[in-house]
Amino acid sequence: MADNAPAPAAQLVEEFAFYADLDVVMVGPGPFGQRAIATITGGELTGERLKGALVGAGADWSLIGPDGYLRVDVRTTLRTLDGAHIYFQYSGFIEVTPDFVALNRGENVSTDFGDQYFFTSLRLETGDERYSWVNHTMFLGQGRLLPGPRVDYRVYRVTNAPEQ
Numbered sequence: 001m002a003d004n005a006p007a008p009a010a011q012l013v014e015e016f017a018f019y020a021d022l023d024v025v026m027v028g029p030g031p032f033g034q035r036a037i038a039t040i041t042g043g044e045l046t047g048e049r050l051k052g053a054l055v056g057a058g059a060d061w062s063l064i065g066p067d068g069y070l071r072v073d074v075r076t077t078l079r080t081l082d083g084a085h086i087y088f089q090y091s092g093f094i095e096v097t098p099d100f101v102a103l104n105r106g107e108n109v110s111t112d113f114g115d116q117y118f119f120t121s122l123r124l125e126t127g128d129e130r131y132s133w134v135n136h137t138m139f140l141g142q143g144r145l146l147p148g149p150r151v152d153y154r155v156y157r158v159t160n161a162p163e164q
Contacts, residue, residue, distance in 0.1 A: 011161035012140060016047025019152045020054055020076070024104070033071075034064040038149075040076050047155075050131070052080040058088075070094040072120055084128035090141065092120030103145050110146045113154060118143040122155060 020043035027035035043054035058076030065071065072094060078086040094100065095117040102109045111118070122139035126132065138158040143151055 008160045011159050012156035013159055014154060015139065015157040016045055016050050016155050017153060018045035018054070018078075018155065019043050019146075019150055020058075022060070022149045022151065024149060032063055033066060036060075036062050036064070036070075038062065040074075043076075045078055050078070050080060050086070050134075052078045052084075052086075055079045055085075062094075064096060068096045069117075070096055070100075074120075078124075080131070082130070084126060084131050086124050086126040086128075086131060086134060088122060088124055090120045090122040090139075092118070092141070092143075094118045094143070094145075100145060103147065103149060108147050111144045113142050113144050115144065118145075120153070 021041045022038040023041050024036055024038045027037060038060040040054055040058035045052050045054070054076050056077045058074070060072055060074040062073060063071045070093070072090065072092045074088070074090050076088045078088060080086065097111070097116045099109050099111050100116065120141040120143065122141055124134035124137070124139065126134060139155050140158060141153045141155045143153045146152055
């Protein structure tokens, strides 16, 4: 690249979508905020390069702070349709809105992508060579909340633009 050429801009490319069904237990207020543990009871992932189901132990050990944001702290496992296992770990923020509160009270409401600040940073890892590309890829997720309760994500990989 020539010294005067602009550096390529980063780009978000949609990689996959997934949902997770949850069973939420409110632990209650503590020294760091309101703690909740949401066990992942099921879920599916669809994308051009990744497809499968969420399996095994998985949960979100979330914390609602006094600033009106829930801190997401999730770990789970994807089993691809062809039998590979991929570990997921992600963190992020969910803005606590009136719809968020109503949904957590059991009301039949939902949010859409962009209705609130709901973004996560995902780290994936696997020992399966077919999917080794996930070990060195950065992912950004945008979420929404659905009755059930269920979380629904669109996940993008970060790449240099233009993509090659």
